[in-house]
Amino acid sequence: KQEVTQIPAALSVPEGENLVLNCSFTDSAIYNLQWFRQDPGKGLTSLLLIQSSQREQTSGRLNASLDKSSGRSTLYIAASQPGDSATYLCAVMEYGNKLVFGAGTILRVKS
């Protein structure tokens, strides 16, 4: 059974700092990996999707990497801003198109 783990569970940083969120998964037979953002009381917003054949994806200040063989992904956020404060979720897609989620990292960026 696929298990997804995110470290750290919570992170508090001053504005302007670069930071890394970590995600690991136990079964490398995945189709893709997706990073989401969730604001309190809201749904999920897709940030980046990395296909299983890709190594990384970039969008603005965000960069996500994927090492499928070792079962790891990282989300790098450059020059963090208070508006980045949210819960960040990592999810892997398995056969059957279902996403298996990690528990998330709660990020707080202090101004």
Add this chain to the structure above:
Amino acid sequence: GAGVSQSPSNKVTEKGKDVELRCDPISGHTALYWYRQSLGQGLEFLIYFQGNSAPDKSGLPSDRFSAERTGGSVSTLTIQRTQQEDSAVYLCASSLLTGPFTYEQYFGPGTRLTVT
């Protein structure tokens, strides 16, 4: 264009009552998914539709849960004889199954269900 919409946004019901949750996917998306987010369990998969058929119902927690999709569009998740442990946020997502970003799922705002 319009995203995934869900209704109602909040639902409070008494234990033992039946509830129906609705999802309108993004127009043209052939795949539709239901997930549940609860404090103790995190985000978990419930069911997946491809068109009107459900190839994977493995995540439905009990036979009190059912879902249908009509016309390849709107989906309804029904919970019969609700229990307090059904209290959670129910999230719907949709996706295309072709294209360069195959399988990217787009989520709706969710329905918060509270069973009293």
